[in-house]
Each structure stands twice: as C-alpha cells, then as structure tokens.
Amino acid sequence: MCGRFTFQPSDNEEINRIYQLAVDNGYEPKTGEVFPTDQTAIVRSGKGQVQVVTMKWGFPGFKSGQNIINARSETIMQKPMFSESFLNRRCVYPTTGFFEWSADKVKHRFNYGSDPDTLYIAGCYKVFDGEAHSVLLTTAPNESMIKIHDRMPLILQKNQIKAWIYDQKFAIDFLQSAMPKLKSEPLSN
Template sequence: MCGRYMFEPDKNPEIKRIYQLAVDAGFKPKTGEVFPTDETALIIAGQRQVQVVAMKWGFPGFKTGQAIINARSETVRQKKMFADSFKNRRCVYPTTGFFEWSKAKQKYKFNFSNDPQTLFIAGCYNYFDEKPQSILFTTEPNESMIKIHDRMPLILRKDQINAWIYDDAFANSFLSNAMPQLVSQEE
C-alpha cells in the first residue's frame, strides 16, 4: 500500500539538492518520515524543464477527513478519479525508501540497498479547492516484496523521470513495467 516513506536531505546529497530546490521556490516539504496528508516534495512538469514543488499527499476521500494516497497502476486510466490527472499531471515522489507492514504488523523499510539511496515513485496530482494534492501509484509486487505485502510502489529510475512526466506513450507503457528488486530492513 505504501503508506509512509522517508525524505532525508541530511543523509542523501541528491535528496538534499531536491529539498533545496523546493525551499528556494518557497515551499517547505516535510523531511524525515512522511505521512499521508503531509506536504511533500514532488517533481512536476515546468515550462521548459521539471521543477520541484511541495504539495499535500492524498486526494480527498469519500468521507470527511479521509485521504486516498495510492492508486493502482493497472486501473488509473479507467478510474474517473485518476484518469485525467494521470493523463495531464504526472509527478514523481523523490524518497530515500518506503515502509510496508507485514500481516504480522512488522514494519519494514525498502530501498535499493541498506543505505538511504534515492528512490523515485511515480504518481500524479490534481487540484481540489484550487490546491494541488497528489497520489502515488502502486503495482504488483515482485519477489523482493511479495512476502511482506501484495502491492509495491511504481518505481522509476532517475533517467526515466522526464519521460514519465512528459511522454504519454512512455507513461502508458510504464504502468505495467516490472519493478526493480529491493532490499528490506526490519524497523
């Protein structure tokens, strides 16, 4: 489900640069462990190149106070709530890893290694009451996740960010891509 992730500028130079770009643009993204509804750093389309902003993580839910934080990559094009945002407002969550909980309620942190490497998660955003809010995409789990959880984030490589944001054909095909193998640590 990917209900929390890390954004650690003090432990990762690339995340520090992304954080600074957000701050320089007047935003104050949450650092450390990021929870649903937090203001989070995101990479979105700019006029000539991508830009870093911050916005609330989660679309308004069906009940007051509820937030929808994830969308299944397999159905985003068909679901009314997500289809237009996927087509017109794709974004990327820069993180230093994400958390999942096992059925036994054990918390695990996932990344490419045990170090806080940069991990990019695909998503989209929309405007609600004129304020932007974002969701991230999940997909079928691979071998590195399946024993812990039945979903995993849709993970991009750094060199795929521009294509995800600007190239509709790439974004549509990427929704069904196999995900990279990850390493987990018990928390």
C-alpha cells in the same frame, strides 16, 4: 499499499539538492518520515523543465476526512478519480525509501540497499479547492516485496523522470513495467 516513506536531505546528497530546489522555490517539504496529508516534495512539469514543489499527499476521498493516497497502476485509466490526472498531470515522489508492514505488524524499510539511496516513485496530481494534491501509483509486488505486502510503489529510475512527466505514451507503457529488486530491512518498533 505504501503508506509512508522517507525524505532525508541530511543523509542523501541528491535528496538534499531536491530539497534545496523546493526551498529555493518557496516551499517547505516535510523531511524525515512522511505521512499521508503531509506537504511532500514533488517533481512535476515546469516551464521548459521539471520543477520541485510541495503538494499534500492524498486526494480527498468520498467521505469527510477520507484521504486516498495511492492509485493502482493496473486500473488508473479506468478510474474517474485518477484517469484525467494520470493522463495530464504526472509527477514523481523523490524518497529515500518507503515502509510497509507485514501481516505480523513488523515495519519494514525498503530501498535498493541499506543506505538511504534515492528512490523515485511515480505519481499524479490534481487541484482541489485551489490546493494541489498528489497520489502515488502502486503495482503488483515483485519477489523482493511479495512476502511483506501485496502491493508496491511504481518505481522510476532517475533517467525516466522526464519521460514519465512529459511523455504520455511512455507513462502508459511504464504502467506494465517490472519493478527493481529491493532490499527489506525489518525495523524495531
């Protein structure tokens, strides 16, 4: 599912640059552990180049107070709630890792290694009542994730960000991509 991630500018030079771009553009992204509904740093299309903004994480749901934070990559183009956003307004979540909980309720941190490396998650966004909201995309888990959870984020490499945002064919094709091997680190609660 991917219900939380980290955005730690103090621990990662690349994330610090992204954070500064957001601040320079007049935004204040949530740092540390990011929860659904937080204003999170997002990379999206801008005038001639990508830009960093903040958006509320999650689309309003069908019931009052409901917040939909993820969209399945396998069905995103068939779901009316997400298809138009995916085709026209893709974005990227810059993170320093994400969390999942195992069946025995142990919290696990995922990243490429033990350090808070930059991990980019594919997403899309839509404007509701004048405010931009985003969802991140999930996919089937690979071998590094399957023992902990039955879904994982759709992860982009840095050199794929512009293609994801601007190239619809690339984005559609990328929905079927194999995900990178990640390291799981159990955390004490």
